[in-house]
Amino acid sequence: MQTISENKCFGGIQGVYTHASEACGCNMTFGLFLPEAANEGAVPVLWYLSGLTCTHENAMVKAGAQTWAAEHGIALVFPDTSPRGKGVADDEAYDLGQGAGFYVNATEAPWARHFRMWDYLADELPNIVGATFAIDEDRQAITGHSMGGHGALTLAMRLPGRFRSVSAFAPICHPTQSDWGRKQLAAYLGADESLWAGHDATLLMRRLGFDGPVLIDQGSKDQFLDLLKPEALAAAMAERRQNGQFRIQPGYDHSYFFVASFMEDHLRFHADALYR
Amino acid sequence: MQTISENKCFGGIQGVYTHASEACGCNMTFGLFLPEAANEGAVPVLWYLSGLTCTHENAMVKAGAQTWAAEHGIALVFPDTSPRGKGVADDEAYDLGQGAGFYVNATEAPWARHFRMWDYLADELPNIVGATFAIDEDRQAITGHSMGGHGALTLAMRLPGRFRSVSAFAPICHPTQSDWGRKQLAAYLGADESLWAGHDATLLMRRLGFDGPVLIDQGSKDQFLDLLKPEALAAAMAERRQNGQFRIQPGYDHSYFFVASFMEDHLRFHADALYR
16 A cells, blocks of 8 residues: 555544555545544544545545544545546546546446445455544445435444445435446446346335435535436335434525535534444 | 625535736736625635735635635635736746735835736735625735735735734745745836835834734745745844744644644634724
8 A cells, every 4th residue: 555645634644555456456545534533543524425426535625524524533535436547447527437426336338447435445454444444334324415425324224333424415315226336337247137126225215214314415506316216215215214313405506515514514423423 | 796606514605706907917816715695794804815826726725724614604705816818918937027926015116017916916806806895994914925925924014994803824924035035026116115115024023013913824844944034024023022822833834734733723713802
């Protein structure tokens, strides 16, 4: 693993690291914030998965999460959203290929060789981060924005016992029924829609739910409401009697200004679960 | 004035606006955060001047200032760092020309026609902002980072009565004695060094000081310490018995991670002065 940069930040260290990924078959870069509390022992960790077009960097510099992670003594991991580089398949569209991994293991050409973000985030990166940094693997939580909210919710529900809490900012809620989803799941997983169900937060909520608290924030002025389909997940949470909150935030859009505005709440929510 | 964007942010509005600038002879773009409190009446304002290579946008998305401005009910203005556009002079170096206005009125060719950032920030933009938004012009404060810290300090000292408080993150402290200064002041103002003195925070501190509190934060691991010359300003502040604090922050560098880490302190410092 190579250190790209380390900057002191809110008493801790905001680092950026690159490593050869076995799952993705290319070099992968991630950001990791270690709070000052990590000097005295392993700290709990919150995973932050980003949305379409983002790298590890966007949320790391724009979401304001370190402010509150430092206060609560929580580490943050900011993974990339796809494999990248020469020799990695891509598409001209912003919503397919590099920057748009959708947190699945692709089975179809030309994606199958590198696009294994599920394995990368479910297994490889947690092992690397846990072995390298002062992180308590028994206390993990996960959040994300947009496509990253989709990733956070699907990982949380399908890896029971892994995460104590899950939250999301304006997640893609029902990708099997949205143009943010159908195109990508068909490209990565093939035409058989039964294989898509494991990557749809609404379907997983109906079938599995989450064994812990859930917090969803969605802006009422989000320019992508038709693609996100928040009503599907809200209904599924209510039908299941899922422990959780689904909040509409009046006037907010899809931007990082929205994410930053509610980051304090999300960190407090996760801290409550991680320090219980 | 044209609205480029408005995003709800921490209960207020983060806007970006463009207008034809008389001072600079080109269109100028600035960011302005209005807290929710502005719905009920004019609010105090904190000017944030940015550093080399920045536009209005960098601090607006990376410094985390809205978090605390919302809490204290303070508006934020994020001006650009120079005139821009086709027909505006420029230089290949990152530290001269567009993105590097140094907050002066240039008198020398080819800069004199557009590079009038002092007039723009001392007169034109305050008038526009005051006439357009719910801002209390009697309660203004100013801060900045690096070249913007230089701008904040020189404007504050040379416009007595305008600002109630001034702060800076890693400011260029003594440009008449630094490669971040001599080259630019010579280019913009000409070879007569006596004309440079009005744009050197250390010289102004010795001669004028500031009629209010001053807060300076400087990281001990800043990669540009030799160019910033913090020791010159610290000595001048102490010699003058200036009301203020000069703080070395161990381990911090020159990045926005440093700026964001101490933004809460700076907003509280300015709020104390603005609400006294």
